[in-house]
Amino acid sequence: AENLQRVSLHPLDQFRAFQTLHEQGLGEEEIAARFFVSVATVRQRLRLASVSPRLLDLYAEDEMTLEQIMAFSITNDHVRQEQVWDTISRSHSREPYYIRRLLTETAIRASDRRAVYVGIEAYEAAGGVTMRDLFDQDQGGWLQDPALLEQLVMEKLKTDAEAVQVSEGWKWVEAAFDFPYGHTSGLRRFYGEQAEMTEDELARYDATRAEYDKLDAEYAEASEYSDATEQKLEELGSELDRLNERPYVFDPQEVACGGVFVSLGASGELKIERGFVRAEDEPKDETDPSADDGNDSSDHGSELPAAQAAGGEGTQPDDEDETIKALPDRLVLDLTATRTVAMRNALANNPVIAFIAVLHAFVLKTFYVYGSDSCLEVTLQSARFSQTPGLGETVWAKEIDQRQEGWGQDLPKDPYDLWDFLIRLDEVSRQALFAHCASLSVNAVVEPWNKRTRAIAHAEQLIRSIGFDMAETGWTPTADNYLGRVTKARILQAVREAKGDQAAELIGHLKKADMAREAERLMTGCGWLPEPLRMTNGEGIIDSDAVGDAVGSDELGAISEAQDLPAFLLEEPETSDDDTGDTESGIGDEHLAAAE
Known part of the structure; x- marks a missing residue:
């Protein structure tokens, strides 16, 4: 009976056997040799055995799948594991990817630019913990302590910014993880000149360029692909780029009154914006009357000598006086007005x-x-x-x-x-x-206190003339830019329009934050656009072609009362049905107007 009806061990028994041997002092290599498996397999089994005992018991009773246990193993926090299980056990979505998302929603990916800038080693040396997934590609894992990472980023940014200021001699430097768009508006920008190549660099550049062109021409006539030639061309191209990327030299006088913005680039590199001058740091021009009294030079009229100003308007020239006096103000005004009209006519032609x-x-x-x-x-x-x-x-x-x-x-x-x-x-x-x-002068923003109906109607004409479409430019709805900022009803409406009723029903039971994230995943690449970003057909009707093939024309909105205005501008604000009970914008229209 033992030989004919043997029942295989439950995988959990193997996990716990590996764990027992490990606790007894056996290394991962020894365990792997004893069971004829790889060391990576032993690490995975030990990680699975470290999941919450409560969840392992459920797995032993076949109430959980192995894939779910693998998803839970990315963190060692048993309390958090059990909280997530309690959450998903009451819902229809128990997929492993959803478990991983819930377990890592407060963590930061190792591929995040902040983590790349600081470095995982520095983060862990400061006491930070990194979650890793042994069963799926995790791009380096997740950093569990965002506050510590932010602190390390700012400390390193300030150090790097001070180093730039001291080494280059700028008057001021501002450092931040990220600056808002338009932070340099109102500041004068000056640019440096790229340093000239030395004789050696110029000779090396010419030789490299000639070698690249010769090899490229020969390769173009070749009939077969050559990995070695491709690699050589790439090396020569990199050398040319390195020689071309020479530093910029700035005027020391400009540097003495200018400053720098230091922040993080999209890939975690240091982003340095040089050469900005504030208004208060502008050098004063002694001949400029505005430098003395702060008034605009335009208030003084034409730049006339003081003697002319003393003459005053209406002063007639004295024929008996042999000295040549300044022309009267009124005469200068009349003459220049005549010239201006003549200039207008000439310019028009x-x-x-x-x-x-x-x-x-x-x-x-x-x-x-x-x-x-x-x-x-x-x-x-x-x-x-x-x-x-x-x-x-x-x-x-x-x-x-x-x-x-x-x-x-x-x-x-x-x-x-x-x-x-x-x-x-x-x-x-x-x-x-x-x-x-x-x-840079285009402004098609709809403000709560100013609908700008005529300007928005003209923006529609401009869009049609350019052949512009937000979906084609790469815009896609995410939890940050749209789905997480509207009501649950709006989220479901968006999913229904983009993917159909069945997709909307799959996420209808989720809380708002989870619903927004799942909707983002479902709608990726579908071409759906919210109403403010959709094209109209010129009669106030939303153009269904700009929304996506999955959107039905009967779901796109109604004809607006104003024929030259998009439909979304005429909608009344709706009441939010999320957990807070606030209006969709969070503030009533009358309060928005008062606050502004």
Whole structure:
């Protein structure tokens, strides 16, 4: 009977046997040799045996699966393990990925830029604990002490920022984990010049470039793929990049009144923004009357000699006086008014120069905050959105910053040289610079206290002309940017529109925070957009093509009363059904207006 009806051991018996041997002093290698398994298998079995005894008993009674036990093993906190089990045992979702998510929701991934910047070794040396998953790829694990990590980040940032200030001689330096988008608005920016190559570097660059071009041309004619050639081309390209990436040298006088912002980049590298001057640090011009009394020079009218001002308006020239006196103010006004009208007419007949003149005014406003004024009374305003979290890390904001940085390096340092620079610039570059400056003035933000109906209607026209779509640019709903900031009813509506009724029913029983995270997972890559981001068809009806193929046209909204306005602008605020019982925005409309 023993030989014919033998029943296999329960896996838990093996886990506990390994644990008993380990407690008796056997190493992982010895246990592996005794049972003819790998050392990694022994580590996994020992980790499984360290799960809460209560959960292991449930596993022994087949009330839990091995995959669930494996998910629970990423943490050694038995209390937390049992809390999560009690939570999921009352719900329909007991998948291992969901268990891992609940166990790590308060932890920080090792791939997070803060963890990369500080380093796992430094974090653990300071007493931090790292959770690891032996059964699945965890990209380095999870850091369980966010407060300790934040402290280490700020300490290292301050040290690095002080080192930059001391070594480069800046007047001030500001360090932060992250700065809000638009933090440099209102500050004058100056740029350094890239250091010239030495003779040795120039010779090495020319030789490397020639070798790269020759090898690339030969490889282009080859009929077979060559791993060695690919690697050699990559090495030569890296060498060329290294020679091109030379440091920038700044004017010592500018450095003495300028400053630096030091923060973390998206990949955990140190991000240093150099060359910003505050208004109070601007050098005073002795010939500028505004430096003495603080008034705008425009308040003084035309820059006329003091003798003319003494003459006063209406003073007639004295024919008997042989001395040449200053022209009367009124005469100067009339003459310059006549010239202005003539200039307007001439400029209207020269579209090329008119374009350059407007571009000149735009560039002065965009790149020379305290630069010379333009004779064109054209204003360029750029709204700030610093209150929107994470905006500076979006791919769109980074592209704008790269363009701003690139043009800032190319433009002349002195604003008085800008006109000649724009005249010499080729037409394609002029148009690109004009588009960059004009783009910074776009403001399609709907504010609670100002619906801006006409501006938003024009934004719709602009969107259609550009052929722009938020889903195509890569925007996707997440718990941070949308799903976690609306009511449960809105979350379910979004999932229903994007994935159908069945998907919405799967998460309908979850709490709001868990529902938002699960909705984010379900809706990834589906192309769904909330109403403020959807296109309209020009008649106030939301365009179903911009929402995604999974969205039915009967679920997209109704026709608005105003034909030129998106439907979402006419909706009344709804009452939240989440646990707090507050309105969806958290504050009533009348309170928002009063607070603003």
